[in-house]
Amino acid sequence: MKLKHVILMSVITAAGCSQSQKDGFSSYEDYPVYKGEWEEMVYSPSSTHFALWAPTAQEVRVMLYEQGLGGSAYQMLPMEEETDGMWKVKADGDLNGKFYTFNVKVNDTWLGDTPGVMAKAVGVNGDRAAIIDLDTTDPQGWDADKRPPMKSFSDMIIYEMHHRDFSVDTVSGIKNRGKFLALTEKRTSTYLGEKTGIDHLKELGVTHVQILPSFDFATVDETRLDKPQYNWGYDPKNYNVPEGSYSTDPYKPDVRIREFKQMVMALHQAGIRVIMDVVYNHTAVAEGSNFERTVPGYFYRHTEDGKFADASGCGNETASERAMMRRFMVESVCYWVNEYHIDGFRFDLMAIHDIETMKEIRAALDKIDPTIYIGGEGWAAKAPQLPEDQIALKKNIARMPGIAAFSDEFRDSLRGAWGDDSKGAFLIGKRGFSEGVKFGLAGGVVHPQVQTDSVNGPLRNWAGEPAQMISYMSCHDDMCITDRIRATMPGASVQEQDALLKLGMTAVMTSQGIPFIFAGDEVMRSKFGVANSYASPDSINAIDWRNKTAHRDLFDYTCGLIAVRKAHPAFHLGSASLVGKCLEYLETPSDNVVAFRINGKPEGDTWLNTTVVLNADTAPAEIAVPEGKYWIVCRDGKIDPVMGLGVLNGNKLVVAPRTAMIVHQ
Template sequence: MKLNNLVIIGVAATTVASCAPSKKEYASYELYPVRTGSLAEMEYAPAATQFTLWSPTADEVRLMLYDAGEGGHAYETVAMSPAEDGTWTAKVEQNLKGKFYTFNVKINGKWLGDTPGINAQAVGVNGKRAAVIDMRETDPEDWAEDKRPPLASPADVIIYEVHHRDFSIDPSSGIRNKGKFLAMTETGTVNPDKLATGIDHLKELGVTHVHILPSYDYASVDESRLDENKYNWGYDPQNYNVPDGSYATDPYKPDVRIREFKQMVQALHKAGIRVVLDVVYNHTFNTAESNFERTVPGYFYRQAPDGGFADASACGNETASDRPMMRKYMVESVLHWINEYHIDGFRFDLMGIHDIETMNEIRKAATAVDPTIFIYGEGWAASAPQLAQDSLAMKANTYKMPGIAAFSDEMRDALRGPFNDNRQGAFLAGLPGGEESIKFGIVGAVRHPQVDNGKVNYSKAPWAEQPTQMISYVSCHDDMCLVDRLKSSIPGITPEELARLDKLAQTAVFTSQGVPFIYAGEEVMRDKKGVHNSYQSPDSVNAIDWKRKTEHADVFAYYKGLIQLRKHHPAFRLGDAGLVRKHLEFLPAEGGNVVAYRLKEHAGGDAWGDIYVVLNARKETAKVSVPEGKYTVVCKDGFISEKGLGTMYGPEISVPAQSALIFYK
């Protein structure tokens, strides 16, 4: 989700007064008891299943047991008993495996309605009822042997953002399990010209991390009517701790979605690729009818001064990460995905709504399991949250969150133009003024003596302590993809110019000291027919057409070449702000629309001595002065070869129009 992207779901704000917690017991939310130990609500054993619900303001709580995940009535209702820390418990001494359950909470004489709880880890179709299963039976073969692919440093991360459906739904993908988790387990898939698609394509491209758009159980797609092909990105959470059924081959069987998600992770790990989960803890799809509100009314959401629900997400509510049980919930949820599903990283939607302390607690918990788990997010909100700015996980406060990265809209918009005007171009369109913001991105948003922060578009001070805290990108899912943006901002652009500028944009991304991030399909010149916000557009708009891999073979080869260049040359991923300041030096360039720099003195132990990168967005050749000597060219005119594309001599070199030049001494 993005700052201006306000229409994901249209949930009206509801006042809290209608079902406010009993103030007889707790004068404020800060006084609510915190549940100790795990937040598990269902603990299965063949002899008996233990149920525990945290609902400190409840007068009564009932547990309902069902034979099916939807339809029919409860075959048994069990009264739960009050216990410690505001919990309610019940023990059912039967073998409940295969059964379903919900809770119903009564407050001030009113039953709030059925909920699977806040922490369901298995659900029936559409997530309305939780399921009783043995989680170990969901493990695919050899799951215990599944290992994270090695990662020496966060500087080595290369992210590929993908939606399950986009990736595989087109007939040209050659994938059988179209739109499913299992699509990413299929090897040997090809397009009509026998070029690799699917997981083999990802291996060929060379990315290290696949960032999957929301894959927890979300509310906007009816899992019982998948023939309708209703599309959504999934930024509308329903059950945070269980995979969504629309990406499973059978949404009615609770174990299937869990097992298939694990099979996907396992297959990507075997391919040497880590998996990032997109998490949306900042709001829920429903408000008054949400699992949170039906369990502990008011507690999990922030309130506006008038007592109604605050709405920094522009989706009807904003969660209260600063309250102890919401903080605990988020930490445990992340750990559940790490431990149960072997997830390797997390991207936080509208991270700026969460407080800094919670994000640091999440980082600490993830580090305790594996320090290489990568965490990043959107350092903004849709509107001002109900907390002081200096306590929020906003981009400007990234330096207060070691080991957590944020997206750099400075570099993105300096390259292609502002988010809120698709027709407005920038550096790539030949408009001067974005050079300093691009330099800000090249150094990874850290302090650098040659970056004049007063001239940077959005941030007048560096916000990253380390370059690995900045995500370097030019487009992502909730915006025009790069091809559409170039067409929109440069009227009359030719196909040749489009390919040139596309390559130039990604050269800035992949040679940046930040962590590079690309949107799936950009490497084959994907378009989305000019749709800016395609969150519920049909497959005809969102699907990746894999025939484009044949049509744009040169662009794919260039992206692949950039990734190899970055992987083989540590100068492009120094990973340390001090090293960036020491080894990265910007070169003077006369006039606008040229950014030139060198990575000097075998930066990062690089085998190449001094490496030069020049980005020229002009429609004519640019001249740059360099020391006298002989240089080997490795990137020129839209082609990359580490073995060399020829030699050049100083003291003045020519950079072809609308292209990048990379050479070394």
């Protein structure tokens, strides 16, 4: 038998005689694909229509409840099987405000209550779906909400944040701390007058916020929000509903929806787009999940012995290659765009998904708006149950136009490899990492001056275009850059740490890839050495807004870098051909120094022959440049994108130790 047949038989044998066998399904590929509109609940004041795709079911029921939690069902509605595995029933009367679950019978066993797989509104803790009129959840002005303009993915500057981390500190001056509404509050500040919240983001100048998972997740008990609880949210429960703990009232289904929309609208009005972190690669649990209680086995991959496969490292992996799982993912992202005006998606462990599914998602979003961003992790925790040439690995990114991936080569070359926090790299003066830095500065595309057989391992030019590479030093998932510098340079003074942070930030912001900042890195955020802080308390994870005063110089420097990047196309040329043509690496006196020049004046730029030097050495670096007059924008840890820092004449640049220099003609 083929492997897929072995898997299916193994799964169904545990439950006894299979409805799938009775219906003649010899493999998951034989399951019917529903072609109609996939809506599990459609409400009107006169009636509500329920539908559930459950092709292996013997019976399906809808259970109606008065409340989202507690109490027994007041009515049970048997559903009728129609075409392609879809079961349907209509309930007459106005059910607005009621709750419902489905219960599916397979192999003579009722699988238990589930809100379904496509629920759009839920009660507290997401165990029951809610019947509401979604139009009533639109905040005032929602119809006029528009995403801020953007010409190219290369123009992006991403800021990754977690709702709670960003606003829970009492010093922030934010009223709705840890909530969606925190990002709607204007004119918030610390007691020292430093801007916080959305005003901080505007002051910084980023174009996109990337928010850690905001869909309904499993591990926070929404009935006990008086009790300290913390989670990043990488444990999906209901994919198409906002998380209740970030709302002001998780018991009311409309509140979380409306407040999420208010957040998006406020960010749009501030000129900032919103990227949503999505986790379609696994669910919080497999046994008892909404998928498994609807169509057992179908939505997950299995090992040869019939167990749940685990490329996620979280106990299961979903099967994106199957027609209805693929359709689920496509329709889910389109729903977040259409209903919530989301501007982009970051795919967790994207390499668990197959290439064809990711391309279909890209195509579906292109039909809505081709400037909607897709990026993700080009790896998996373990090997997925598909061949490498079929999955969305980083090395396959060039086959997925319009989709970006994180560059661990650039990250590791700057700060040191993941998995060993004691080892530093270029930033602390280690030799042998300059080629990896050059790789990242070129946006991961082929460049004749980047040696792919570098000292610290071969480099692979996997990006087809520079905007397919995400340039970063740290993110939520590992040590933040301040802690990494402290771990790799024990005893370094605050001034030395500040200098290295500025140097690294300069590399990220002058890369041809998409620059990415982890929230708080711009104010020397620390998580006190905790890397995997997904369940750590606020004392570890919260951004200490007093740091903005203590490290105002670093914040101002970062603002200056962002302003320079946004104003000058030299730093986001936008195509591999232009990078190869215009970006020239200059000869340097040491492996701890990287210098490059953007020859000429890119279209739309006001600068000519822009030159950047990154000196990670402990000695000054002298770089030869063509004879001429140069305006200095950045030098000695200072930056002034408007007035500049002076002029120099001649044919050499002298760059102070552990600093960057940016000049132009």
